[in-house]
Amino acid sequence: MNIFELLKRDHEKILKSFEELEDAGGEVSGKQDAGQDKLFAGLKQELESHMEGEEEIFYAELREEEDTRALVLESYEEHHVVKALLSELEGMPKDEYWIAKLSVLRENAKHHIAKEEDDVFEEAQEILSEDQSRSMGKRMAEFKKEQMTHK
Ligand SMILES: [Fe+2]
Ligand SMILES: [Fe+2]
Numbered sequence: 126m127n128i129f130e131l132l133k134r135d136h137e138k139i140l141k142s143f144e145e146l147e148d149a150g151g152e153v154s155g156k157q158d159a160g161q162d163k164l165f166a167g168l169k170q171e172l173e174s175h176m177e178g179e180e181e182i183f184y185a186e187l188r189e190e191e192d193t194r195a196l197v198l199e200s201y202e203e204h205h206v207v208k209a210l211l212s213e214l215e216g217m218p219k220d221e222y223w224i225a226k227l228s229v230l231r232e233n234a235k236h237h238i239a240k241e242e243d244d245v246f247e248e249a250q251e252i253l254s255e256d257q258s259r260s261m262g263k264r265m266a267e268f269k270k271e272q273m274t275h276k
Pocket of ligand 2: 132175
């Protein structure tokens with residue numbers, strides 16, 4: 126699997142986790158809900174390891190390219206917002222404020238994912254050879270596997 130296929134598969138999984146979490150939060154009462162806690166922890170782990178892998182493997186390379194540098198710097202900022210929202214959500218009771226923040230996180234993540242797939246990937250495909258994108262995919266898969274075993 127090349128890096129683009131792998132990241133897209135991650136994106137689908139992330140969007141699905143948001144759906145599951147919002148479904149589970151349909152009748153949020155502010156009480157602790159073990160099912161919801163587990164879904165949120167899963168989403169957070171998925172998003173964080175996805176962003177970290179992207180930054181270390183995919184963006185680290187594209188950051189040095191003139192055609193993708195501005196897009197990469199924007200992506201870093203978007204990751205920063207997603208990380209900040211995730212850590213705020215982690216420490217909050219799951220009440221209506223939590224639901225509002227989750228919804229903003231979802232909008233941010235969706236926007237970011239669309240931009241990656243529509244703009245960043247298109248530019249990156251011009252820069253990376255088939256061999257490079259395949260070896261990046263391999264490194265990303267290994268990175269994620271390592272993350273899973275350490276958590
Ligand atoms: Fe990203
Ligand atoms: Fe991504």
